[in-house]
Amino acid sequence: MEDKEQGGMSFEEETIQDEEIIESAEPSESLEPREVPESADEAAEPAWEEPEQDDALSEITAEEQPSEAVREPARGTFYADPFFNVPPILGELEGLDRETFWNSVSAVKVKRKRRRPSVSLIILSVLMLLFMTAVLLTVINGRGWLIKLINGGKNIEFTLPVEDRPKLAETAYQEDGRYTVEGVSEAVMPSIVALEIYTSNSAFLPTSQGSGIIMSTDGYILTNAHVVDGAAKIKVVLYNKEEYAAELIGTDPATDIAVIKISKKGLTPAQFGNSDEVKLGEDIVVMGSPAGFYNSVSKGIVSGLNRMIKVESYSVPMSCIQVDAAINPGNSGGALINMWGQVIGITSSKLASRTYYGIGFAISVNAAKPVIERLMEYGYVEDRARIGITFYQISEETAMMYGTKAGLYIAAIDTKCDIANTEIAEGDIITKLDGKFVSTSSEVKDMLENYRPGDTMTAEVFRPDEDDPSQGVEFTISFKLEVDESSLIEKAS
Secondary structure, three states: OOOHHHHOOOHHHHHHHHHHHHHHOOOOOOOOOOOOOOOHHHHHOOOOOOOOOOHHHHHOOHHHOOOOOOOOOOOOOOOOOOOOOOOHHHHOOOOOOHHHHHHHHHHOOOOOOOOOOOHHHHHHHHHHHHHHHHHHHHHHHOOOHHHHHHOOOOOOOOOOOOOOOOOOOHHHEOOOOOEOHHHHHHHHHHHEEEEEEEOOOOOOOOOEEEEEEEOOOOOEEEEOHHHHOOOOEEEEEOOOOOEEEEEEEEEEOOOOEEEEEEOOOOOOOOOEOOHHHOOOOOEEEEEEOHHHOOOEEEEEEEEEEEEEEOOOOOOOOEEEEEEOOOOOOOOOOOEEEEOOOOEEEEEEHHHOOOOOOOOEEEEEHHHHHHHHHHHHHHOOOOOOEEOOEEEEEEOHHHHHHHOOOOEEEEEEEOOOOHHHHOOOOOOOEEEEEOOEEOOOHHHHHHHHOOOOOOOEEEEEEEEEOOOOOOOEEEEEEEEEOEEOHHHOOOOOO
């Protein structure tokens, strides 16, 4: 007994105190042990045996207790568990041992609060999805898919097609492989249409007529801008006499080019050739509907190349092919065709001479190509700039003859343009634009292609003396370029 009492309290007193603690603790509910496989650590520990609860426990003498070396560990004492020990009080509860405790703990499911994604992450994900969708639509539908979606699919991204030559019967070819006139007619006539124009004041009869060239299988047709100018309704007559209503896709009066469309699939598009390869004296064929006579054909030769012609005084000079074939009202918008069956120009009766016979003009395909593609995609020629003047060309030779300077002789100034706010006046001569000598309309056209509306341009101006044109005053002006609105579509009333 003295050995047991060296710690300050006998084993009997310790046992009685523990029993009092157990009686004061009232667990809310008993824990039922579960049958689970024992771990390797648990298998190595001594089995726990529940001692019987007996009131005589306090009377047990120290001699009846086993020695410390062999005594089983009391409930609630330290266990060789690396993570957690059963608290002493819990260890004394009825039916609660180490195995039961851990089974109860493992049965508890911890509810974790789901973490909501941040607003910035959601916005970033949506933007990435929209970007990938836009890229995919661009790959599938082409660069102009958004404009096409907005305007109902009228305008599309378009490249004027150049195709291989068709194969016809041997009788349609000449010995050198070119078509005969009969062969050209057979190959190209299904691609030429007649146009009937109705204004708001007309009843059932067309007020004017013209021609057109089929560019695609789904109904896009090329014609002249002056043919459809002021049209309230447009009717297209195919070579087989089928008739369809057409809608205006885009028009550019400055170049006299327009595009219309009919709701018809499976059409035969014309083949377009490289007009830069046309030779002087080359045989050509003109197709159209002069005076309302559908499917008409005339033959001639190329009389001149690269004729810079304006349809109107405000128009942009266009490179034209001069021919001697008959071009009459109704031929406008028709086709100028080489003997390979390729369209090399768009004929226009407005460019035909009214004084001389045997002189007609067709806008070359290469000059019209960029305008056509813009009209197909946008409906107008966007970002075209203009100075706001009407002028005559004075070449070096002409200037020497009249004793003045070469350049652009000012005939009229548009008061709506910024250049009208400078000191330039009619009768002055512009000799340089942004430091470059200019004396022809083609040089001005080439320069303006590198500028946009709102850009500032400088001009060196010579004002000749009235008595002596070789003498005068020179000065420099600066002005802003204006938007060329002549290409915008105006709705007919």
